[in-house]
Amino acid sequence: QVQLQESGPGLVKPSETLSLTCTVSGGSISSYYWSWIRQSPGRGLEWIGYIYYSGTTNYSPSLESRLTISVDTSKNQFSLRLSSVTAADTAIYYCASHYINTGGDAFDIWGQGRMVTVSS
């Protein structure tokens, strides 16, 4: 049974870079597409971007200019970097795996989430 676990700082200063890592256990990262999704009271659930084990990425257009998602297959991990953060980036950040579906993917396995607050 694949499990996901987010890790990283819970507090980031405005204008700095938010960095999180998702560790995949119980399975290989080379088997799925992997996304980052965030949730905040003001913005609800928001898809951020995904990465395939080969390194192929797809980012939300609204975040693309500040976003980098990378993968380390040797560690079974993938990571998120979001630069120039503001208070609007305060949210719970989830990593999730894609359930590949012909009519559009669902997200079938989620990490427990990492609360990140942007504040000085």
Added chain:
Amino acid sequence: QSVLTQPPSVSGAPGQRVTISCTGSSSNIGADYDVHWYQQLPGTAPKLLIYGNTNRPSGVPDRFSGSKSDTSASLAITGLQTEDEADYYCQSYDSSLSGWVFGGGTKLTVL
């Protein structure tokens, strides 16, 4: 404002049936992209409840069912139980936004 529109709240008594609607547009549900549903219990991550409009992952009771028509979809819950009290979200893909989108969520209260 979320791309997919859901009622903020619904309620029902134990044993009753409730439905939650999810309204989209021609660039998502109306473009024939599938709708998926998630259940989020307090303090936990969303859990996939329905995928591909009507399918239940293993372990999800058949009290939960989904449907889709034109630019909208619905989640039905029959035989309401107190443990069904949670937030429910719909999700699809949007071709105009080039990404996956969610509804704003519906809080289910079991009276």
